[in-house]
Amino acid sequence: MPEGHSIHRLSRAFDELFGGTPLAASSPQGRFAAGAALLDGLPLTAAEAYGKQLFLGFGGTPTGPERWLRVHLGLYGAWTFTGTDSFAGPHAIGAPRRRIGEADTAVAGDTGSVDDDGRFVPPAPRGAVRLRLVGRDGCADLTGPSACEVVTGPEKREVIAKLGPDPLRKDTGAAAEFAARIRARRVAAGALLMDQTVAAGVGNIFRAESLFLCGVNPYRPGRDVTDGEARELWTTLARLMRRGVRTGTINSTGRKTVPFFVYHRAGEPCLRCGTPVREALMQARRLFWCPGCQP
Ligand SMILES: [Zn+2]
Incomplete structure (x- = not known):
């Protein structure tokens, strides 16, 4: 999608x-x-x-x-x-x-x-x-x-009105709104990021890469994500997605050969710590994370 x-x-x-x-x-x-x-x-x-x-x-x-x-x-x-x-x-x-x-x-x-x-x-x-x-x-x-x-x-x-804030729009108070919506729920952070009422426009690739870059385990309940981590997730999403608007492709590593840190890299060594990247199904969508960087 x-x-x-x-x-x-x-x-x-x-x-x-x-x-x-x-x-x-x-x-x-x-x-x-x-x-x-x-x-x-x-x-x-x-x-x-x-x-x-x-x-x-x-x-x-x-x-x-x-x-x-x-x-x-x-x-x-x-x-x-x-x-x-x-x-x-x-x-x-x-x-x-x-x-x-x-x-x-x-x-x-x-x-x-x-x-x-x-x-x-x-x-x-x-x-x-x-x-x-x-x-x-x-x-x-x-x-x-x-x-x-x-x-x-x-x-x-x-x-x-039914959607959460969109990281690509410059709506005032959006970061605080996003943090509040994440932290109000006990649902896993990985599921919340895909919920369009929490953040509008985020899909599977941005979910995996932003959680990795912020060191948040996808199974951590939203209410256990700190306000600082939620705001860092927001700015990370905005940065990755803006780059996507500019270039038409998603690349979070800045490398040509390996564009993603964890997305579709199950079993391969993490680019940062060498731990094999894990894969699981979360709400019927493929989820990727590094157990070393996202404990
Ligand atoms: Zn790692």
């Missing part, structure tokens, strides 16, 4: 590639035909990420966008961008030909063409495209999301 940094990259990509321009919206697969009709022809006026949720604002009133598209990619969802050579953001985020889901990958094959008036002509939809957004120079195709719906401003706020 894409972690929060990918969704923040997507919000930037939408803003850079489509911001302010009217988009043609359709549902080639048909399942989102009614929703697409509500967006068709409106300009994209906002793009925001909160945790693993992407919100695209369409149309506008003095108080904000007229309506919002809410997308959660879930396990299998992805956005694929194709376009002309001018369809590229200053952050080179993926366009003109890029697929952003579990990983960022280049797109091969038919990537569209340009007609005699210089307008982009999208390629035939590949796979079950739930939503296609087309601008003058390129298009974005959404496949396999776990959530895709048109919501009002108040409905968007309700979704966000």
Whole structure:
């Protein structure tokens, strides 16, 4: 499942590639035909990420966008961008030909063409495209999301109110809020970090690597994590995730050959102490830690 940094990259990509321009919206697969009709022809006026949720604002009133598209990619969802050579953001985020889901990958094959008036002509939809957004120079195709719906401003706020703070947002008091949410529970710290009501946007890789870097055993109950440790976890998550937004990949070691300290390194020696990295299942997700560094 894409972690929060990918969704923040997507919000930037939408803003850079489509911001302010009217988009043609359709549902080639048909399942989102009614929703697409509500967006068709409106300009994209906002793009925001909160945790693993992407919100695209369409149309506008003095108080904000007229309506919002809410997308959660879930396990299998992805956005694929194709376009002309001018369809590229200053952050080179993926366009003109890029697929952003579990990983960022280049797109091969038919990537569209340009007609005699210089307008982009999208390629035939590949796979079950739930939503296609087309601008003058390129298009974005959404496949396999776990959530895709048109919501009002108040409905968007309700979704966000249920989430914990997002390490990639600069909301005031977020670190204290996170520490309080961790320390209020007797659930294992490793499970709490994956709970989107504790921290929004953290997935399996950031969970494993941040607990390692802060020396916290994943089975320690949240209420036994000190306030100082919880705040260090927060700043570590924010640092790792910001780097992910910048580069499009997750690398916590700074090394090319071994990008992770413990994630997917079961049985291999810890990079810091040499103890073999352990693996276990926690709430049906693979968990990795070093018993030496995280006693
Ligand atoms: Zn170690």
